[in-house]
Amino acid sequence: MLKIENLHVRVAGKEILKGLSLEVKAGEVHAIMGPNGAGKSTLGNVLAGREGYEVTEGSVVYEGKYLLELEPEERAAEGVFLAFQYPVEIPGVNNTYFLRAALNAQRKHRGEAELDSMQFLKRVREKLAVLHLKDELLHRAVNEGFSGGGKKRNEIFQMALLEPKLAILDETDSGLDIDALKMVADGVNAMRSSERAFLVVTHYQRLLDYIVPDVVHVLADGRIVETGDASLAHKLEEHGYAWIAERKLVGAA
Protein backbone atom coordinates (compact mmCIF):
# COMPACT_ATOMS: atom_id res chain seq x y z
CA MET A 1 0.00 0.00 0.00
CA LEU A 2 2.77 2.42 0.95
CA LYS A 3 6.35 2.23 -0.23
CA ILE A 4 8.85 4.84 0.88
CA GLU A 5 12.30 4.64 -0.67
CA ASN A 6 15.41 6.51 0.37
CA LEU A 7 13.46 9.57 1.52
CA HIS A 8 15.52 12.66 2.27
CA VAL A 9 13.71 15.68 3.71
CA ARG A 10 14.94 19.10 4.74
CA VAL A 11 13.18 21.46 7.12
CA ALA A 12 14.41 25.06 7.16
CA GLY A 13 17.62 24.00 5.44
CA LYS A 14 18.37 21.19 7.87
CA GLU A 15 18.25 17.56 6.79
CA ILE A 16 15.86 15.67 9.07
CA LEU A 17 15.13 12.48 7.14
CA LYS A 18 18.29 10.97 5.70
CA GLY A 19 17.34 8.07 3.50
CA LEU A 20 14.27 6.56 5.13
CA SER A 21 12.84 3.42 3.54
CA LEU A 22 9.67 1.68 4.65
CA GLU A 23 7.04 -0.60 3.20
CA VAL A 24 3.57 -1.02 4.66
CA LYS A 25 1.10 -3.56 3.29
CA ALA A 26 -2.68 -3.39 3.56
CA GLY A 27 -3.92 -4.90 6.80
CA GLU A 28 -0.72 -4.18 8.71
CA VAL A 29 -0.07 -2.00 11.71
CA HIS A 30 3.42 -0.53 11.80
CA ALA A 31 4.80 1.28 14.80
CA ILE A 32 7.53 3.85 14.40
CA MET A 33 9.45 4.51 17.57
CA GLY A 34 12.42 6.69 18.19
CA PRO A 35 13.98 9.33 20.36
CA ASN A 36 13.02 13.00 20.20
CA GLY A 37 14.35 14.72 17.12
CA ALA A 38 14.69 11.49 15.12
CA GLY A 39 12.26 12.75 12.45
CA LYS A 40 9.09 10.91 13.50
CA SER A 41 6.73 13.87 13.13
CA THR A 42 8.46 14.99 9.94
CA LEU A 43 7.53 11.66 8.38
CA GLY A 44 3.83 12.09 9.22
CA ASN A 45 3.77 15.69 8.01
CA VAL A 46 5.51 14.88 4.72
CA LEU A 47 3.07 12.07 4.02
CA ALA A 48 0.08 14.34 4.72
CA GLY A 49 1.49 17.13 2.54
CA ARG A 50 2.31 19.90 4.95
CA GLU A 51 4.21 22.86 3.50
CA GLY A 52 7.73 23.69 4.60
CA TYR A 53 9.13 20.21 4.06
CA GLU A 54 11.54 19.97 1.17
CA VAL A 55 11.97 16.50 -0.29
CA THR A 56 15.46 16.40 -1.82
CA GLU A 57 15.63 12.73 -2.71
CA GLY A 58 13.62 9.54 -2.71
CA SER A 59 10.07 8.57 -3.50
CA VAL A 60 6.77 7.69 -1.85
CA VAL A 61 4.37 5.45 -3.72
CA TYR A 62 0.90 5.00 -2.25
CA GLU A 63 -1.58 2.70 -3.96
CA GLY A 64 0.38 3.02 -7.20
CA LYS A 65 0.46 6.84 -7.10
CA TYR A 66 3.31 9.21 -6.41
CA LEU A 67 1.95 10.57 -3.16
CA LEU A 68 4.21 13.61 -2.94
CA GLU A 69 2.77 15.02 -6.16
CA LEU A 70 -0.74 15.24 -4.71
CA GLU A 71 -2.26 18.20 -2.86
CA PRO A 72 -3.08 17.54 0.82
CA GLU A 73 -6.83 17.38 0.06
CA GLU A 74 -6.21 14.89 -2.76
CA ARG A 75 -4.21 12.66 -0.44
CA ALA A 76 -7.06 12.76 2.06
CA ALA A 77 -9.57 11.82 -0.62
CA GLU A 78 -7.30 8.96 -1.69
CA GLY A 79 -7.51 7.65 1.87
CA VAL A 80 -4.54 9.11 3.74
CA PHE A 81 -5.34 10.43 7.22
CA LEU A 82 -3.01 12.10 9.68
CA ALA A 83 -4.03 12.28 13.33
CA PHE A 84 -2.19 15.43 14.40
CA GLN A 85 0.17 15.57 17.32
CA TYR A 86 -1.16 19.09 17.97
CA PRO A 87 -4.70 19.36 16.54
CA VAL A 88 -5.53 22.91 15.49
CA GLU A 89 -8.30 25.03 17.01
CA ILE A 90 -10.46 26.73 14.38
CA PRO A 91 -12.79 29.25 16.04
CA GLY A 92 -16.07 29.92 14.26
CA VAL A 93 -16.04 26.71 12.21
CA ASN A 94 -18.56 24.28 13.63
CA ASN A 95 -17.28 20.72 14.06
CA THR A 96 -20.29 19.06 12.41
CA TYR A 97 -20.22 21.45 9.47
CA PHE A 98 -16.49 20.86 9.07
CA LEU A 99 -16.80 17.07 9.19
CA ARG A 100 -19.64 16.98 6.71
CA ALA A 101 -17.77 19.30 4.34
CA ALA A 102 -14.69 17.08 4.66
CA LEU A 103 -16.53 13.81 4.14
CA ASN A 104 -18.52 15.13 1.19
CA ALA A 105 -15.44 16.72 -0.43
CA GLN A 106 -13.71 13.34 -0.23
CA ARG A 107 -16.75 11.51 -1.60
CA LYS A 108 -17.09 14.01 -4.43
CA HIS A 109 -13.42 13.54 -5.33
CA ARG A 110 -13.95 9.78 -5.47
CA GLY A 111 -17.08 10.14 -7.60
CA GLU A 112 -19.39 9.00 -4.80
CA ALA A 113 -22.73 10.60 -3.94
CA GLU A 114 -22.59 13.25 -1.21
CA LEU A 115 -24.42 12.51 2.03
CA ASP A 116 -27.39 14.67 2.97
CA SER A 117 -27.62 15.90 6.55
CA MET A 118 -29.82 12.99 7.68
CA GLN A 119 -27.50 10.35 6.26
CA PHE A 120 -24.51 12.18 7.65
CA LEU A 121 -25.95 12.47 11.16
CA LYS A 122 -26.87 8.79 11.18
CA ARG A 123 -23.26 7.93 10.40
CA VAL A 124 -22.00 10.37 13.04
CA ARG A 125 -24.23 8.82 15.73
CA GLU A 126 -22.97 5.33 14.87
CA LYS A 127 -19.35 6.37 15.22
CA LEU A 128 -19.97 8.27 18.43
CA ALA A 129 -21.61 5.19 19.92
CA VAL A 130 -18.71 2.93 18.95
CA LEU A 131 -16.21 5.31 20.52
CA HIS A 132 -18.38 6.08 23.58
CA LEU A 133 -18.21 9.79 22.85
CA LYS A 134 -20.76 12.43 23.82
CA ASP A 135 -22.40 14.39 21.04
CA GLU A 136 -21.57 17.74 22.64
CA LEU A 137 -18.39 17.88 20.57
CA LEU A 138 -20.57 18.20 17.47
CA HIS A 139 -21.98 21.55 18.55
CA ARG A 140 -18.67 23.22 19.22
CA ALA A 141 -16.14 24.86 16.96
CA VAL A 142 -13.35 22.60 15.69
CA ASN A 143 -11.18 21.74 18.72
CA GLU A 144 -11.95 25.11 20.31
CA GLY A 145 -11.51 24.97 24.05
CA PHE A 146 -11.01 21.19 23.96
CA SER A 147 -8.59 19.70 26.49
CA GLY A 148 -5.48 17.95 25.17
CA GLY A 149 -7.23 14.61 25.55
CA GLY A 150 -10.42 15.98 23.98
CA LYS A 151 -8.52 17.05 20.89
CA LYS A 152 -6.96 13.61 20.50
CA ARG A 153 -10.35 11.96 20.91
CA ASN A 154 -11.67 14.24 18.19
CA GLU A 155 -8.84 13.10 15.92
CA ILE A 156 -9.82 9.48 16.43
CA PHE A 157 -13.49 10.36 15.91
CA GLN A 158 -12.61 12.04 12.61
CA MET A 159 -10.61 9.00 11.60
CA ALA A 160 -13.56 6.72 12.38
CA LEU A 161 -15.90 8.94 10.39
CA LEU A 162 -13.66 9.42 7.35
CA GLU A 163 -12.63 5.74 7.19
CA PRO A 164 -9.19 6.23 5.64
CA LYS A 165 -7.14 3.45 4.04
CA LEU A 166 -3.88 4.59 5.57
CA ALA A 167 -4.05 6.21 8.99
CA ILE A 168 -0.98 7.87 10.43
CA LEU A 169 -1.12 8.56 14.17
CA ASP A 170 1.46 11.14 15.13
CA GLU A 171 2.16 10.72 18.86
CA THR A 172 -1.55 10.50 19.51
CA ASP A 173 -0.71 9.00 22.90
CA SER A 174 1.30 11.97 24.14
CA GLY A 175 -0.32 13.74 27.05
CA LEU A 176 -3.13 11.20 27.43
CA ASP A 177 -4.30 9.61 30.65
CA ILE A 178 -4.92 5.87 30.69
CA ASP A 179 -8.65 6.12 29.91
CA ALA A 180 -8.09 8.32 26.91
CA LEU A 181 -5.26 6.07 25.78
CA LYS A 182 -7.57 3.06 25.87
CA MET A 183 -10.23 4.96 23.95
CA VAL A 184 -7.70 5.80 21.24
CA ALA A 185 -6.54 2.17 21.12
CA ASP A 186 -10.10 0.85 21.00
CA GLY A 187 -10.84 3.24 18.16
CA VAL A 188 -7.87 1.98 16.18
CA ASN A 189 -8.48 -1.69 16.97
CA ALA A 190 -12.13 -1.44 15.93
CA MET A 191 -10.98 -0.18 12.54
CA ARG A 192 -8.26 -2.74 11.88
CA SER A 193 -9.09 -4.62 8.71
CA SER A 194 -7.40 -6.37 5.83
CA GLU A 195 -7.90 -3.31 3.61
CA ARG A 196 -6.54 -0.72 6.00
CA ALA A 197 -3.07 0.05 7.31
CA PHE A 198 -1.86 2.06 10.28
CA LEU A 199 1.38 3.87 10.91
CA VAL A 200 1.57 4.50 14.64
CA VAL A 201 4.25 7.01 15.53
CA THR A 202 5.06 7.01 19.21
CA HIS A 203 7.74 7.79 21.70
CA TYR A 204 6.63 5.23 24.27
CA GLN A 205 5.82 1.56 24.18
CA ARG A 206 2.75 2.06 26.38
CA LEU A 207 0.29 2.61 23.49
CA LEU A 208 1.59 -0.56 21.82
CA ASP A 209 0.33 -2.64 24.75
CA TYR A 210 -3.14 -1.74 23.51
CA ILE A 211 -2.51 -1.52 19.79
CA VAL A 212 -0.34 -4.55 19.12
CA PRO A 213 1.68 -3.81 15.97
CA ASP A 214 2.69 -6.28 13.29
CA VAL A 215 5.98 -4.52 12.70
CA VAL A 216 8.04 -2.16 14.86
CA HIS A 217 10.63 0.20 13.37
CA VAL A 218 13.16 2.24 15.22
CA LEU A 219 13.79 5.64 13.66
CA ALA A 220 16.99 7.34 14.69
CA ASP A 221 18.77 10.26 13.08
CA GLY A 222 16.51 10.24 10.03
CA ARG A 223 16.74 6.54 9.14
CA ILE A 224 15.12 3.27 10.11
CA VAL A 225 17.89 1.60 12.11
CA GLU A 226 16.07 -1.48 13.37
CA THR A 227 12.97 -3.43 12.38
CA GLY A 228 11.34 -6.23 14.29
CA ASP A 229 8.09 -7.60 15.65
CA ALA A 230 6.10 -6.35 18.64
CA SER A 231 8.73 -7.62 21.06
CA LEU A 232 11.17 -4.98 19.79
CA ALA A 233 9.07 -2.32 21.49
CA HIS A 234 9.49 -4.09 24.82
CA LYS A 235 13.24 -4.41 24.37
CA LEU A 236 13.41 -0.68 23.66
CA GLU A 237 11.39 0.11 26.75
CA GLU A 238 13.79 -2.03 28.79
CA HIS A 239 17.08 -0.82 27.39
CA GLY A 240 16.29 2.66 26.07
CA TYR A 241 17.17 4.10 22.67
CA ALA A 242 20.85 4.27 23.57
CA TRP A 243 20.91 0.48 23.30
CA ILE A 244 20.15 0.68 19.58
CA ALA A 245 22.85 3.25 19.02
CA GLU A 246 25.41 1.10 20.86
CA ARG A 247 24.43 -2.03 18.94
CA LYS A 248 24.91 -0.14 15.69
CA LEU A 249 28.37 0.92 16.76
CA VAL A 250 29.31 -2.64 17.67
CA GLY A 251 27.94 -3.88 14.35
CA ALA A 252 29.93 -1.29 12.43
CA ALA A 253 33.19 -2.12 14.19
Next chain:
Amino acid sequence: MSAALLEEFGRGDAREREESWRYSKMALRSLSQQNFVAADTGAELPETLRAQFDWHETRGRRVVVVNGVVSERYSDFADVGAMVTVGETGGTIAVRIDGRIDEPVHVVYVGVPSAQPSRWQASTAMVVVNGFAHMIEQHLGVDGAGVLGSVRRRIDLGDGARLDLVSVCDLPESVSLYRLLDVHLGAKATLHATHVLLGGRMQRLDMQVELAGEQARLESRGVFALRGRTHADTQLDVRHIARDTACDIVWRGVADQRARGIFHGAITVAEGADGSDAKLSNKNLLLSAQAEIDTQPVLEIYADEVKAAHGATVGQIDERALFYLRSRGIPLAEARRMMMTAFCREVLEGITDLDLRNRLAGLLTLQLDGGGS
Protein backbone atom coordinates in the same frame (compact mmCIF):
# COMPACT_ATOMS: atom_id res chain seq x y z
CA MET B 1 -9.72 70.81 -4.21
CA SER B 2 -10.27 68.22 -1.49
CA ALA B 3 -11.20 71.02 0.89
CA ALA B 4 -14.46 71.70 -0.92
CA LEU B 5 -15.51 68.09 -0.63
CA LEU B 6 -14.50 67.96 3.02
CA GLU B 7 -16.46 71.11 3.68
CA GLU B 8 -19.49 69.38 2.33
CA PHE B 9 -19.00 66.21 4.32
CA GLY B 10 -17.75 68.51 7.00
CA ARG B 11 -17.23 68.05 10.69
CA GLY B 12 -14.66 69.15 13.23
CA ASP B 13 -11.89 71.63 12.64
CA ALA B 14 -9.45 71.53 9.78
CA ARG B 15 -6.69 69.74 11.64
CA GLU B 16 -8.95 67.03 12.95
CA ARG B 17 -10.32 66.50 9.49
CA GLU B 18 -6.90 66.25 8.01
CA GLU B 19 -5.74 63.67 10.54
CA SER B 20 -8.85 61.55 10.18
CA TRP B 21 -8.47 61.57 6.39
CA ARG B 22 -4.83 60.57 6.51
CA TYR B 23 -5.29 57.14 4.94
CA SER B 24 -7.97 58.28 2.52
CA LYS B 25 -6.25 61.41 1.30
CA MET B 26 -5.37 60.00 -2.11
CA ALA B 27 -8.82 58.53 -2.62
CA LEU B 28 -10.38 61.86 -1.68
CA ARG B 29 -8.04 63.80 -3.94
CA SER B 30 -8.84 61.65 -6.93
CA LEU B 31 -12.56 62.21 -6.30
CA SER B 32 -12.12 65.94 -5.95
CA GLN B 33 -10.43 66.12 -9.35
CA GLN B 34 -13.59 64.99 -11.06
CA ASN B 35 -16.26 67.31 -12.33
CA PHE B 36 -19.53 66.04 -10.98
CA VAL B 37 -22.92 66.97 -12.29
CA ALA B 38 -26.05 66.70 -10.16
CA ALA B 39 -27.34 63.14 -10.18
CA ASP B 40 -30.64 62.39 -11.85
CA THR B 41 -33.16 61.97 -9.05
CA GLY B 42 -35.73 60.51 -11.44
CA ALA B 43 -33.41 57.78 -12.71
CA GLU B 44 -34.79 54.40 -13.68
CA LEU B 45 -33.66 51.45 -11.61
CA PRO B 46 -32.62 48.40 -13.59
CA GLU B 47 -34.37 45.14 -12.74
CA THR B 48 -31.15 43.53 -11.45
CA LEU B 49 -30.76 46.34 -8.94
CA ARG B 50 -34.38 46.20 -7.78
CA ALA B 51 -33.90 42.49 -7.14
CA GLN B 52 -31.14 43.34 -4.69
CA PHE B 53 -33.47 45.19 -2.34
CA ASP B 54 -36.87 43.69 -3.06
CA TRP B 55 -36.86 41.48 0.02
CA HIS B 56 -40.20 39.78 0.62
CA GLU B 57 -39.89 40.29 4.38
CA THR B 58 -39.77 44.10 4.11
CA ARG B 59 -42.54 44.66 1.56
CA GLY B 60 -44.80 47.45 2.66
CA ARG B 61 -42.13 48.90 4.92
CA ARG B 62 -39.60 50.10 2.43
CA VAL B 63 -38.33 53.57 1.57
CA VAL B 64 -36.21 53.84 -1.57
CA VAL B 65 -34.04 56.91 -1.99
CA VAL B 66 -32.78 57.36 -5.56
CA ASN B 67 -29.78 59.65 -5.86
CA GLY B 68 -30.70 61.37 -2.60
CA VAL B 69 -34.44 61.84 -3.10
CA VAL B 70 -37.21 59.62 -1.78
CA SER B 71 -38.72 57.87 -4.76
CA GLU B 72 -42.53 57.60 -4.76
CA ARG B 73 -42.27 55.12 -7.56
CA TYR B 74 -40.01 52.57 -5.91
CA SER B 75 -40.89 53.08 -2.25
CA ASP B 76 -43.56 50.98 -0.62
CA PHE B 77 -44.50 51.98 2.88
CA ALA B 78 -48.11 50.98 2.98
CA ASP B 79 -47.64 49.08 6.23
CA VAL B 80 -45.68 51.61 8.23
CA GLY B 81 -47.99 52.38 11.10
CA ALA B 82 -49.08 55.59 12.76
CA MET B 83 -46.17 55.41 15.18
CA VAL B 84 -43.94 56.74 12.42
CA THR B 85 -44.28 60.29 11.23
CA VAL B 86 -42.24 61.61 8.34
CA GLY B 87 -41.75 65.25 7.47
CA GLU B 88 -39.28 67.44 5.71
CA THR B 89 -37.62 70.68 6.74
CA GLY B 90 -34.96 72.48 4.78
CA GLY B 91 -34.02 69.43 2.76
CA THR B 92 -33.75 67.19 5.79
CA ILE B 93 -36.09 64.25 6.07
CA ALA B 94 -37.37 64.13 9.62
CA VAL B 95 -38.57 60.82 11.00
CA ARG B 96 -40.18 60.45 14.38
CA ILE B 97 -40.87 57.09 15.95
CA ASP B 98 -43.01 56.94 19.05
CA GLY B 99 -43.75 53.44 20.28
CA ARG B 100 -42.65 49.93 19.54
CA ILE B 101 -42.05 48.71 16.00
CA ASP B 102 -41.05 45.08 15.84
CA GLU B 103 -40.98 44.73 12.07
CA PRO B 104 -37.94 46.32 10.47
CA VAL B 105 -38.17 49.45 8.38
CA HIS B 106 -36.05 49.08 5.26
CA VAL B 107 -34.34 52.18 3.88
CA VAL B 108 -32.56 51.77 0.56
CA TYR B 109 -30.18 54.33 -0.91
CA VAL B 110 -29.35 53.87 -4.56
CA GLY B 111 -26.68 55.63 -6.57
CA VAL B 112 -27.49 55.55 -10.28
CA PRO B 113 -24.94 56.98 -12.73
CA SER B 114 -25.53 59.54 -15.48
CA ALA B 115 -23.49 59.91 -18.68
CA GLN B 116 -20.95 61.92 -16.68
CA PRO B 117 -19.79 61.48 -13.09
CA SER B 118 -22.58 62.66 -10.81
CA ARG B 119 -23.23 63.35 -7.16
CA TRP B 120 -26.09 63.47 -4.70
CA GLN B 121 -26.71 64.26 -1.03
CA ALA B 122 -29.26 63.27 1.53
CA SER B 123 -29.85 64.28 5.09
CA THR B 124 -32.05 62.63 7.68
CA ALA B 125 -32.89 63.38 11.26
CA MET B 126 -34.50 60.60 13.20
CA VAL B 127 -35.92 60.68 16.68
CA VAL B 128 -36.92 57.58 18.57
CA VAL B 129 -38.94 58.88 21.48
CA ASN B 130 -39.33 55.63 23.36
CA GLY B 131 -39.82 51.97 22.74
CA PHE B 132 -38.02 50.04 20.08
CA ALA B 133 -37.23 50.44 16.43
CA HIS B 134 -35.53 48.15 13.98
CA MET B 135 -34.02 49.64 10.86
CA ILE B 136 -32.27 48.07 7.92
CA GLU B 137 -30.26 50.46 5.82
CA GLN B 138 -28.97 49.36 2.46
CA HIS B 139 -26.68 51.22 0.09
CA LEU B 140 -26.47 50.06 -3.48
CA GLY B 141 -25.12 51.39 -6.72
CA VAL B 142 -25.03 50.82 -10.44
CA ASP B 143 -21.70 50.55 -12.20
CA GLY B 144 -21.00 53.25 -14.75
CA ALA B 145 -19.58 56.76 -15.05
CA GLY B 146 -19.23 57.09 -11.29
CA VAL B 147 -21.48 58.40 -8.52
CA LEU B 148 -20.54 60.12 -5.30
CA GLY B 149 -23.18 60.09 -2.60
CA SER B 150 -23.23 61.75 0.76
CA VAL B 151 -25.60 60.85 3.57
CA ARG B 152 -25.84 62.66 6.87
CA ARG B 153 -27.99 61.12 9.52
CA ARG B 154 -28.67 62.31 13.01
CA ILE B 155 -30.38 59.93 15.41
CA ASP B 156 -31.67 60.80 18.84
CA LEU B 157 -32.62 57.94 21.11
CA GLY B 158 -34.78 59.08 24.00
CA ASP B 159 -34.53 57.69 27.52
CA GLY B 160 -34.98 53.92 27.53
CA ALA B 161 -35.30 53.67 23.73
CA ARG B 162 -33.59 51.01 21.71
CA LEU B 163 -32.62 51.02 18.06
CA ASP B 164 -31.35 47.98 16.21
CA LEU B 165 -29.66 49.20 13.08
CA VAL B 166 -28.34 46.94 10.36
CA SER B 167 -26.50 48.72 7.60
CA VAL B 168 -25.19 47.07 4.44
CA CYS B 169 -23.16 49.03 1.96
CA ASP B 170 -22.55 46.92 -1.13
CA LEU B 171 -21.14 49.13 -3.87
CA PRO B 172 -19.63 48.57 -7.30
CA GLU B 173 -16.10 49.85 -7.88
CA SER B 174 -17.22 53.07 -9.59
CA VAL B 175 -19.48 54.27 -6.76
CA SER B 176 -18.32 56.30 -3.75
CA LEU B 177 -20.17 57.16 -0.59
CA TYR B 178 -19.59 59.36 2.41
CA ARG B 179 -21.70 58.69 5.50
CA LEU B 180 -21.97 60.61 8.70
CA LEU B 181 -23.91 58.87 11.42
CA ASP B 182 -24.34 61.01 14.48
CA VAL B 183 -26.14 59.33 17.38
CA HIS B 184 -27.13 60.72 20.76
CA LEU B 185 -28.32 58.33 23.43
CA GLY B 186 -30.39 59.30 26.47
CA ALA B 187 -30.44 57.45 29.80
CA LYS B 188 -30.73 53.65 29.48
CA ALA B 189 -30.97 53.96 25.70
CA THR B 190 -29.32 51.29 23.56
CA LEU B 191 -28.02 51.31 20.03
CA HIS B 192 -27.11 47.97 18.51
CA ALA B 193 -25.54 48.71 15.14
CA THR B 194 -24.18 46.23 12.62
CA HIS B 195 -22.33 47.59 9.62
CA VAL B 196 -21.31 45.54 6.62
CA LEU B 197 -19.06 47.34 4.15
CA LEU B 198 -18.49 45.70 0.78
CA GLY B 199 -16.71 47.29 -2.17
CA GLY B 200 -16.87 50.85 -3.40
CA ARG B 201 -14.28 53.10 -5.00
CA MET B 202 -14.18 55.05 -1.76
CA GLN B 203 -16.55 54.56 1.09
CA ARG B 204 -16.20 56.33 4.33
CA LEU B 205 -18.25 55.92 7.48
CA ASP B 206 -17.93 58.50 10.21
CA MET B 207 -19.86 57.25 13.20
CA GLN B 208 -20.12 59.52 16.21
CA VAL B 209 -21.90 58.20 19.23
CA GLU B 210 -22.57 60.23 22.32
CA LEU B 211 -23.52 58.24 25.42
CA ALA B 212 -25.13 61.25 27.02
CA GLY B 213 -27.49 59.65 29.53
CA GLU B 214 -26.64 57.33 32.42
CA GLN B 215 -26.46 53.64 31.52
CA ALA B 216 -26.65 54.37 27.81
CA ARG B 217 -25.17 51.54 25.80
CA LEU B 218 -23.62 51.12 22.36
CA GLU B 219 -23.08 47.73 20.77
CA SER B 220 -21.25 48.24 17.52
CA ARG B 221 -20.53 45.36 15.19
CA GLY B 222 -18.97 45.75 11.82
CA VAL B 223 -17.05 44.09 9.06
CA PHE B 224 -15.50 45.16 5.81
CA ALA B 225 -14.71 42.71 3.02
CA LEU B 226 -12.84 44.30 0.15
CA ARG B 227 -11.17 43.25 -3.06
CA GLY B 228 -10.19 44.71 -6.40
CA ARG B 229 -9.23 48.36 -5.89
CA THR B 230 -11.95 49.15 -3.39
CA HIS B 231 -11.37 51.39 -0.41
CA ALA B 232 -13.31 51.53 2.85
CA ASP B 233 -12.57 53.82 5.77
CA THR B 234 -14.42 53.62 9.08
CA GLN B 235 -13.95 56.19 11.81
CA LEU B 236 -15.69 55.54 15.10
CA ASP B 237 -15.82 58.24 17.69
CA VAL B 238 -17.53 57.11 20.89
CA ARG B 239 -17.93 59.49 23.79
CA HIS B 240 -18.88 58.40 27.27
CA ILE B 241 -20.38 61.53 28.76
CA ALA B 242 -22.59 60.16 31.55
CA ARG B 243 -21.93 57.70 34.37
CA ASP B 244 -22.24 53.93 33.97
CA THR B 245 -22.31 54.03 30.20
CA ALA B 246 -21.03 51.12 28.14
CA CYS B 247 -19.71 50.45 24.69
CA ASP B 248 -18.86 47.11 23.17
CA ILE B 249 -17.23 47.33 19.76
CA VAL B 250 -16.32 44.31 17.63
CA TRP B 251 -15.12 44.92 14.09
CA ARG B 252 -13.50 42.64 11.54
CA GLY B 253 -11.84 43.38 8.24
CA VAL B 254 -10.67 41.39 5.24
CA ALA B 255 -8.79 42.87 2.28
CA ASP B 256 -7.68 41.03 -0.84
CA GLN B 257 -6.00 41.99 -4.14
CA ARG B 258 -5.26 45.75 -4.07
CA ALA B 259 -7.97 46.76 -1.64
CA ARG B 260 -7.50 49.16 1.22
CA GLY B 261 -9.27 49.04 4.56
CA ILE B 262 -9.05 51.51 7.41
CA PHE B 263 -10.47 51.25 10.90
CA HIS B 264 -10.09 53.95 13.48
CA GLY B 265 -11.82 53.38 16.79
CA ALA B 266 -11.68 56.23 19.25
CA ILE B 267 -13.26 56.01 22.67
CA THR B 268 -13.27 58.94 25.03
CA VAL B 269 -14.43 58.65 28.62
CA ALA B 270 -15.16 62.16 29.80
CA GLU B 271 -14.48 63.49 33.26
CA GLY B 272 -17.23 62.37 35.60
CA ALA B 273 -18.27 59.40 33.47
CA ASP B 274 -17.28 56.99 36.22
CA GLY B 275 -18.43 53.42 36.12
CA SER B 276 -18.08 53.36 32.34
CA ASP B 277 -17.16 50.18 30.56
CA ALA B 278 -15.46 50.36 27.16
CA LYS B 279 -14.50 47.39 25.04
CA LEU B 280 -13.05 47.41 21.55
CA SER B 281 -11.81 44.50 19.49
CA ASN B 282 -10.67 44.86 15.91
CA LYS B 283 -9.14 41.96 13.96
CA ASN B 284 -8.17 41.99 10.33
CA LEU B 285 -6.99 39.58 7.67
CA LEU B 286 -4.79 40.49 4.75
CA LEU B 287 -5.20 38.11 1.87
CA SER B 288 -2.71 39.54 -0.58
CA ALA B 289 0.64 41.29 -0.50
CA GLN B 290 -0.82 44.31 -2.34
CA ALA B 291 -3.73 44.79 0.05
CA GLU B 292 -3.44 47.15 2.99
CA ILE B 293 -5.25 47.52 6.28
CA ASP B 294 -4.63 50.24 8.83
CA THR B 295 -6.17 49.96 12.26
CA GLN B 296 -5.91 52.32 15.17
CA PRO B 297 -7.69 51.99 18.49
CA VAL B 298 -7.51 55.15 20.59
CA LEU B 299 -8.59 55.28 24.19
CA GLU B 300 -8.72 58.55 26.11
CA ILE B 301 -9.85 58.38 29.71
CA TYR B 302 -10.52 61.38 31.93
CA ALA B 303 -12.60 59.62 34.59
CA ASP B 304 -11.30 57.65 37.58
CA GLU B 305 -13.28 54.44 37.77
CA VAL B 306 -13.41 52.96 34.33
CA LYS B 307 -13.14 49.50 32.83
CA ALA B 308 -11.52 49.56 29.42
CA ALA B 309 -10.12 46.93 27.11
CA HIS B 310 -9.01 47.25 23.55
CA GLY B 311 -7.07 45.25 21.02
CA ALA B 312 -6.36 45.45 17.31
CA THR B 313 -4.55 43.02 15.04
CA VAL B 314 -3.74 42.65 11.37
CA GLY B 315 -2.72 39.16 10.34
CA GLN B 316 -2.82 36.58 7.67
CA ILE B 317 -4.92 33.50 7.34
CA ASP B 318 -3.78 30.81 9.79
CA GLU B 319 -1.76 28.40 7.63
CA ARG B 320 -1.88 25.66 10.26
CA ALA B 321 -5.66 25.74 10.33
CA LEU B 322 -5.77 25.84 6.53
CA PHE B 323 -3.58 22.71 6.35
CA TYR B 324 -5.71 21.00 8.98
CA LEU B 325 -8.86 21.52 6.90
CA ARG B 326 -7.11 20.39 3.71
CA SER B 327 -5.68 17.32 5.40
CA ARG B 328 -9.28 16.24 5.97
CA GLY B 329 -10.08 16.54 2.28
CA ILE B 330 -11.44 20.09 2.01
CA PRO B 331 -10.08 21.79 -1.14
CA LEU B 332 -7.94 24.90 -0.65
CA ALA B 333 -10.48 27.42 -1.97
CA GLU B 334 -13.24 26.01 0.20
CA ALA B 335 -10.98 25.84 3.25
CA ARG B 336 -10.09 29.53 2.79
CA ARG B 337 -13.73 30.44 2.38
CA MET B 338 -14.69 28.52 5.52
CA MET B 339 -12.07 30.30 7.56
CA MET B 340 -12.83 33.78 6.23
CA THR B 341 -16.55 33.32 6.65
CA ALA B 342 -16.02 32.15 10.23
CA PHE B 343 -13.79 35.15 10.84
CA CYS B 344 -16.37 37.64 9.57
CA ARG B 345 -19.53 35.97 10.83
CA GLU B 346 -18.75 36.65 14.45
CA VAL B 347 -19.98 40.21 13.99
CA LEU B 348 -23.35 39.00 12.71
CA GLU B 349 -24.15 36.94 15.79
CA GLY B 350 -25.95 39.83 17.50
CA ILE B 351 -28.59 39.91 14.75
CA THR B 352 -31.54 37.96 16.11
CA ASP B 353 -33.47 37.89 12.83
CA LEU B 354 -32.10 34.69 11.27
CA ASP B 355 -33.31 35.47 7.73
CA LEU B 356 -31.53 38.77 7.84
CA ARG B 357 -28.39 37.27 9.35
CA ASN B 358 -28.28 34.64 6.59
CA ARG B 359 -28.78 37.31 3.93
CA LEU B 360 -25.79 39.25 5.24
CA ALA B 361 -23.70 36.09 5.59
CA GLY B 362 -24.59 35.26 1.99
CA LEU B 363 -23.45 38.70 0.79
CA LEU B 364 -20.19 38.33 2.71
CA THR B 365 -19.56 34.86 1.32
CA LEU B 366 -20.25 36.13 -2.19
CA GLN B 367 -17.74 38.92 -1.71
CA LEU B 368 -15.12 36.65 -0.16
CA ASP B 369 -15.57 34.00 -2.83
CA GLY B 370 -14.24 36.27 -5.53
CA GLY B 371 -11.35 37.05 -3.23
CA GLY B 372 -10.18 33.46 -3.17
CA SER B 373 -8.89 33.52 -6.73
